[in-house]
Amino acid sequence: MRVKIENLTHIYNQGQANETAALDDVTLTIEDGEFAGLIGHTGSGKSTLVQHLNALLKPHSGKIFIGDTDITEKGVSLMDIRKKVGLVFQYPEHQLFEATVEEDVAFGPKNLGLSEEEIAQRVDEALRLVGLDPEVHGKRSPFELSGGQKRRAAVAGVIAMKPEILILDEPTAGLDPGAHQEILEMIQHIRKEQKCTTLLVSHNMDDIARLCDRVIVMNKGKVALNGTPAEVFSQDDFLKSIGLGLPAAKELLYIMKNKGIDVASRVGGAVADVLTDQQAADVIFEMLQKSGKISAGTGMEEK
Amino acid sequence: MIRDITFGQYYPGDSVIHRLDARVKILWTLMYLVMIFFVKDFIGYGIFIVALAGIIKAAKIPFRYIARGMKPIMFILILTFILNMFLHDGKVLVQLGPLEITDVGVQTAVFIAFRLILLIFGTSLLTYTTKPMQLTDGLEKLMSPLAKLGFPANEVAMMISIALRFIPTLLDETDKIMKAQQARGADFETGNVIKRITSMIPLIIPLFVSSFRIAQDLAMAMEARCYRGGTGRTRLHPMKYKKADYVAYTFIVVFAAVIVVQSRGILPLPMLWPR
Ligand SMILES: Nc1ncnc2c1ncn2[C@@H]1O[C@H](COP(=O)(O)OP(=O)(O)O)[C@@H](O)[C@H]1O
Ligand SMILES: [Mg+2]
Numbered sequence: 113m114r115v116k117i118e119n120l121t122h123i124y125n126q127g128q129a130n131e132t133a134a135l136d137d138v139t140l141t142i143e144d145g146e147f148a149g150l151i152g153h154t155g156s157g158k159s160t161l162v163q164h165l166n167a168l169l170k171p172h173s174g175k176i177f178i179g180d181t182d183i184t185e186k187g188v189s190l191m192d193i194r195k196k197v198g199l200v201f202q203y204p205e206h207q208l209f210e211a212t213v214e215e216d217v218a219f220g221p222k223n224l225g226l227s228e229e230e231i232a233q234r235v236d237e238a239l240r241l242v243g244l245d246p247e248v249h250g251k252r253s254p255f256e257l258s259g260g261q262k263r264r265a266a267v268a269g270v271i272a273m274k275p276e277i278l279i280l281d282e283p284t285a286g287l288d289p290g291a292h293q294e295i296l297e298m299i300q301h302i303r304k305e306q307k308c309t310t311l312l313v314s315h316n317m318d319d320i321a322r323l324c325d326r327v328i329v330m331n332k333g334k335v336a337l338n339g340t341p342a343e344v345f346s347q348d349d350f351l352k353s354i355g356l357g358l359p360a361a362k363e364l365l366y367i368m369k370n371k372g373i374d375v376a377s378r379v380g381g382a383v384a385d386v387l388t389d390q391q392a393a394d395v396i397f398e399m400l401q402k403s404g405k406i407s408a409g410t411g412m413e414e415k
Numbered sequence: 416m417i418r419d420i421t422f423g424q425y426y427p428g429d430s431v432i433h434r435l436d437a438r439v440k441i442l443w444t445l446m447y448l449v450m451i452f453f454v455k456d457f458i459g460y461g462i463f464i465v466a467l468a469g470i471i472k473a474a475k476i477p478f479r480y481i482a483r484g485m486k487p488i489m490f491i492l493i494l495t496f497i498l499n500m501f502l503h504d505g506k507v508l509v510q511l512g513p514l515e516i517t518d519v520g521v522q523t524a525v526f527i528a529f530r531l532i533l534l535i536f537g538t539s540l541l542t543y544t545t546k547p548m549q550l551t552d553g554l555e556k557l558m559s560p561l562a563k564l565g566f567p568a569n570e571v572a573m574m575i576s577i578a579l580r581f582i583p584t585l586l587d588e589t590d591k592i593m594k595a596q597q598a599r600g601a602d603f604e605t606g607n608v609i610k611r612i613t614s615m616i617p618l619i620i621p622l623f624v625s626s627f628r629i630a631q632d633l634a635m636a637m638e639a640r641c642y643r644g645g646t647g648r649t650r651l652h653p654m655k656y657k658k659a660d661y662v663a664y665t666f667i668v669v670f671a672a673v674i675v676v677q678s679r680g681i682l683p684l685p686m687l688w689p690r
Contacts, residue, residue: 127479194598207621208621209616220600
């Protein structure tokens, strides 16, 4: 389902001394089925933006279309919007409250007014999708799970509502590298199974570069850049000026280029095309091969 | 919605009132609380309203902001108003079956409503214009004579300021959890009383868990910075009265005198609606 935002403006504490324009004339579109990434410095308005997409916040002005419905109009059903747009908050494990994981995941489907069997089936499915075992973890108290598992349980609570658009606000914040990787794999898995349009808010440029079809960069409440990862991450000076970085692989190639070794161009490419660790490894390997430092064929299987 | 609760919060600003010593503002608030019960007629309230309006103007706090702080007590206000109308003997104005609204009832109802509104307006100004840390320092200093008698002045002051400091934090937390549950289709706004109370469970439980987490983090942070209670602590900003503070004290004394004199009827001021 397509998301279309037109001239969206949001002002917190309007008319008070601490008035903040958190969103300033934001216009963007996320196409059906797309995996979009949203990056920006802390306080740039990312969380404010995503909370508008399922009508948790009302805009000061502007329109938001979910599919063909303008959700800023009066009389649209909130329940309908929340069914279509699943929003996983930052630190979603803080929302867990039921005695068992199963019951907690069932909270959303219950609010949708589904039948008992349908709820049970959705809970089962959602838990499996996030990589938890309904038999083992489902019966436990959510407070007994590990940090990563708690977060999965919380995500399951949103997935169980079968949203057509899935939004995740910094889903890997505060997790160890292992759990971080697992959560990302979980997101890809959910995407594949449920075919949902996805918006991922993250501070990790590597994740964004590797996963997303498109990257939206926010700065001070405005959309600063919007394009493919290759396009966006080619603006390295600009990104750094607004407090963001580059994917590590790209950063590496830029450092080497500044030292006089333009790896990418030596193999007939450009640094701009390199986004992931894998791609960087490939061009470096190719360069070494071409320059005869290593013989053809070695090392390939180690990748 | 939850953010409408402004009572007990700090309203950032740099006005004359904001800059006053916290002790002045605490003593003013105490005096205000006592004096408001001296008031016997609407002239007394008039004096209060004029003083309050002056302070609010000087503090540069929008009236709307303070008025919003009244919302949570609106229910109590309306309830006391209605009860008072019916519960006093006097000339019957309206007869509703066995219930009667009397002239004394209406007068009392209006009178008490004024008192409640003035109480909330006046006392909330203290926290609007004083940072929690200044408030603690002020309280501690004022209670320091008691500390000599073994009263845990620093600890009490610290507890009060932590409580105040965490009102906005907990409101933020409530707001976040509320939104997270609404994103899962929770409905906090419609339905009958029973349904509304049960709909609070998904909010209250995570809030409890969060409070414990916050408390634990805070305790850890305080311990990491070697907090061992107040004895022997020195201050970064020692409290010192300035000229404006003495002016304010003078104002407080004059105000108290005016109210006492007016309410005792010592001066032959006209009594409007005497009780
Ligand atoms: N509930 C709120 N009330 C007032 N101001 C807020 C609130 N939430 C966010 N803000 C302000 O809005 C701006 C954008 O915040 P946010 O959307 O949380 O940014 P991000 O998620 O990109 O870090 C910040 O300046 C922040 O202080
Ligand atoms: Mg955020």
